[in-house]
Amino acid sequence: MSICLIISSLLMLLFLFSFISSFFFLMLNKVMLIEYEIFYLNSISIEMLILLDWMSLMFMGFVLFISSMVIFYSKSYMEMDLNIKRFILLVLMFVFSMMLMILSPNLISILLGWDGLGLVSYCLVIYYQNVKSYGAGMLTALSNRIGDVMLLISIAWILNYGSWNLFIYLEYFINDKLLNLVGLLIMIAAMTKSAQIPFSAWLPAAMAAPTPVSALVHSSTLVTAGVYLLIRFHFLIFNYSYILLFIGLMTMFMSGLGANFEFDLKKIIALSTLSQLGLMMCILSLGSKELAFFHLLVHALFKALLFMCAGNFIHLMMNCQDIRFMGGLINKSPLTVVYFNISNLALCGMPFFSGFYSKDLIMELYSMMQMNLFIYTIMFLSLSLTVSYSVRLTYYLMFLNMKFFSLNCLLEEKNYMSFSMGLMFTIVLFSGSMMMWVMFMNPYLIVLPLFLKIFTLLMVSMGVWLGVEITKFKLFYSLVFMNKIKLLNFMSMMWNLPYISTLGLSYLFLNMGKKISKNIDQGWLEFIGSQGLFSFLKLNSSLMQYFFKNNLKIYLIMFVGWVLVLMIMII
Known part of the structure; x- marks a missing residue:
């Protein structure tokens, strides 16, 4: 029995224990705080604090389930890899770091998990050792490092108050101006981890990692760490909620536009993750942490399945990721296509799929709020763009002719990948309604005028039409790639964020360094120095x-x- 199967089985058992415990804590409305003193010296006491409530146990259960399925999936996906044991160990370190962050209310142990995520994600992004992976890994690590620094400053600042346990200061945050500074710092840290503008460039770049890693990292672990931190300490953002709302909206809109112009299969799914993270930040800024958490859990499941299906397509197409080659896959791998389409429909928020239960509730909550026209318009436009790139992706993969090799032997095998995707699919089908019944004790009934009630469905329909039109209307892409219209080029390149995050930050210093090296180090200093x-x-x-x-x-x-x-x- 291989290491993948043993570890996957253990994680599945832990998932069952964690998930059943979360029900127990939720039904009895229990919270358990476990404090363990590591050492005591003079007046200094170093303690490890673990907070167990239904939220942390449920999220931990979802992380364990997805990681179990991903490791099982890797048994087939990475079978030709010589270093599969190293890969599995890295994934386990990643899951352990995430669990440390989930269970802790203490800033020090949060930082341990937070830094662990950043470090292991770097190792996973550069797993396939080439120049592109090294660049993507460095961008990922340095972007996340900004968040680490913010947490370190928060730890230093909160020394003035006597404890690093943030939940002690619940009542003081609203009135204490200096303690609000900690809230701002932690909000910036969450924005870097969850890739909000202006730190968005690293998330599509991190697609250089193996696909099983993408399924884990970009669904339930690394990118959701920032959202989970703000859900856990939602009182921190009380004074900055409108700033977070605007940033979340812009991230959602920007990634939706970018995905409509992208041809890399994994990058399209990565940009859709970015869009959903923006949506979670928006709803969190409006004060509904339970709804943000609900969408976080449901999204984690169908996004992991989407990545698994994408990995299977890439595996079949001999590592080709360009969707322009992938026509007619319905004939070659019908089962994976069914899984892919169901999770895509869940992402769009089609009625009675798992994503519908959270997205429709979020949109109706928005319709109840007294928001201005700009926020309302951008929100619903972003929703239709989500449907648009999903329809475009389905159109390219299913309906167009295959432009791969004329003689190919693409064949869907019954292997560990199919089994893990099947189990994941079963959970995805029922997760939306099941989680809604479990999490919300009383069913929500939102009464709105007819137009507002069906407005979400109208925008989804508009997104379907837009997706088909963009796919058929090739003029957009010819204009983008000929650089005739700068605006389209700007939109397709994530509003130039990759340039700003890489060359924009380093060009001045690299250029200055070159001149100093030429004129001083190897110039005058050589002449009058050594x-x-x-x-x-x-x-x-x-x-x-x-x-x-x-x-x-x-x-x-x-x-x-x-x-x-x-x-x-x-x-």
């Missing part, structure tokens, strides 16, 4: 060497010279 000093000493030492080697001759010549001088002076 090389100049070396030449001077070498000349002097060679002259002295000449004197020392010929000292008798020189002595006699000097003696004769001295005698001649005396004779001249006497005469």
Whole structure:
């Protein structure tokens, strides 16, 4: 029995225990706080704190389930890899870091899990060792490092208050201006981890990692860490809610536009993750943490399944990720296509699929709020863009002709990938309604005027039409790639965020470094510094060497010279 199957089975058992415990805590409305003193020195006490409630146990259960399925999936996906044991260990370290972050209300142990996520994600992104992966890994690590620094500053600042357990200060955050600074810092940290504008460039770049990693990282672990932190400490963002709402909206809109112009299968799904993270941030900024958490859990399941299906397509197409080659897959791999389409429909929020239960509730909640026209318009436009790129993706994969090799033997096998996707699919089908019945004790009934009630469905229908039109209407893409219209190029490149995050930040310093190196290090400093000093000493030492080697001759010549001088002076 291989290591993948053993670890996957253990994680599944832990998932069952965690999930059943979360029901128990939810029904009895229990919270358990476990405090373990690591060491005590003089007046310093270092404690490990674990907060167990229904929210942390349920999220941990979902992380364990998805990671179990991903490791099971990797048994087939990574079977030709020589370092599969190293890969599995990295995934386990990643899951452990996430669990440390989920269960802790203490800033120090949150930082341990947070930093662990950043470090292991770097190792996973550069797993396939090439220049592109190294660049993507460095962008990922450095973007997340900003969030780590914000947490470190928060830890230093909260020293003034006597404890790093944030939940102690619930009542003080609203009135204490200096403690609000901690809230701002933690909000920025959450924005870096959840890739909100202006830190969005790393998320599509991190697609350089193996697909099973993408299924885990971009559904329930790394990117959701920031959202979960703000759900857990939602009182921190009380004074900054409108800033977060605007940033979340812009992220959602930008990623929706970018996905409509993208041809890389994994990057399209990554941009859809970014869009959903923006939606979670928006609903969180409006104060509905339970609804944000509900969408977080449901989204984690169908997004993991989407990535698994994408990985299967890439596996069949001999590592080709360009959707323009992938036509007619319904004939070659019908089962994976069914899984893919169901999870895609859940992402769009089609009625009675799992994503519908959270997205429809979010949209109706928005319709109840007293928001201005700009926020309302951008929100619903982003919703239709989500449907648009999903329809475009389905159109490219199913209805167009295959442009892969004329002679191909694409065949869907019954392997570990199919089994893990099937189990995941079963959970995805029922997760929306089941989670809604479990989490919300009383069913929500939102009464709205007819137009507002069906407005969400109208925008979804508009998204379907837009997706078909964009796919058929090739002028958009010809204009983008010929750079005739700068606006379209700007939209397709995530509003130039990749340039700003890479060359935009480093070009000035690299250019300055080159000039300093050329003119000072290898210029004047060489002339008057090491090389100049070396030449001077070498000349002097060679002259002295000449004197020392010929000292008798020189002595006699000097003696004769001295005698001649005396004779001249006497005469």
